[in-house]
Amino acid sequence: MAQREALKELQTRLAARLQEAKVRDMAVASWLAVQSGGRHFLLPLAQSGEIFPWGGVQSVPYTQPWFLGVANLRGTLTGVVDLAGLLGAVQPRSEQALLESSLLVLNAALEVNAALLVDRLVGLRSAQAFVASEPPGDEAPAYFGTTYIDAQGMLWQELNLQALSQHPAFLSISV
Numbered sequence: 001m002a003q004r005e006a007l008k009e010l011q012t013r014l015a016a017r018l019q020e021a022k023v024r025d026m027a028v029a030s031w032l033a034v035q036s037g038g039r040h041f042l043l044p045l046a047q048s049g050e051i052f053p054w055g056g057v058q059s060v061p062y063t064q065p066w067f068l069g070v071a072n073l074r075g076t077l078t079g080v081v082d083l084a085g086l087l088g089a090v091q092p093r094s095e096q097a098l099l100e101s102s103l104l105v106l107n108a109a110l111e112v113n114a115a116l117l118v119d120r121l122v123g124l125r126s127a128q129a130f131v132a133s134e135p136p137g138d139e140a141p142a143y144f145g146t147t148y149i150d151a152q153g154m155l156w157q158e159l160n161l162q163a164l165s166q167h168p169a170f171l172s173i174s175v
Contacts, residue, residue: 029124033156034104036118037084037091040156042125042148043116047161049105050074051121054098060173067173068117071103078105079114079173086170093119112165130156143167 031042052073057080059069066085070077080103084091093101103115130148145158164170 029126031125031158032104033122033125034083034102034118035120035122036082036116037087037089039084039087039089040122040154041083041118042145042156042158043104043161044158045124047107047110049107052103052105052115054101054103054117062175063173064175071115073103073105073115076113078103081114081116081170083116083118106161106165110162110165114165114170125156141167 030045032045032048034041034043050073052071055071055073057069057071060067063069064085066082068080068082071080072078097119101117101119102121104118105115106112127148129150131151132149134147134149136144136146143160143163145160148156148158150156
């Protein structure tokens, strides 16, 4: 009889732990939250790569203003794109502002050797961090995903980095 009760207790504990694991998995972060050009963006973790502090970027002549140049990141020359500039925000940055910014390399699986300049890393976010969402508008670029709204009313635009990396505007760096 004692064995039966011990087995029942074990099953109850296992069921409780499985339920806890399901709840934890639902709260797993899906996005890297960043700020760029005064806007808030959600970048899918699966499409994001390594993060680097701002460093020396060698400018490249005859390129779009949002293409900042190339940087040597772990021995690889990587094209650096100003995310805010690419999305149309004209935001001159002081040297101090650049020192506080970060370079987010696109995941190698996207097969694009590029990094995005973002003004600030905000942290990781999951769907549970938001109270509402809106689908992209008809005029939104193809790489815009859902717009999420947090409890403070802040809008967070999801960016599909794979779609962005294949977009003609992103691929056309020459003037």
